[in-house]
Amino acid sequence: MNNLPKPKHRNPVAAAPILRKGGAHQKSRSAERTQSRTQLRREIREWQPPR
Numbered sequence: 803m804n805n806l807p808k809p810k811h812r813n814p815v816a817a818a819p820i821l822r823k824g825g826a827h828q829k830s831r832s833a834e835r836t837q838s839r840t841q842l843r844r845e846i847r848e849w850q851p852p853r
Contacts, residue, residue, distance in 0.1 A: 829837070
């Protein structure tokens with residue numbers, strides 16, 4: 803017979819905390835701010851008459 807102890811039953815959700823970091827890829831807040839600043843500068847450049 804097999805004298806090895808049975809493995810404990812574990813909560814499959816709590817077993818891998820690294821998986822909680824997953825999700826949809828998104829831009830960071832700083833990247834969003836930079837993009838909005840760049841967009842504003844682009845719009846100002848188009849709005850201003852050439853010198």
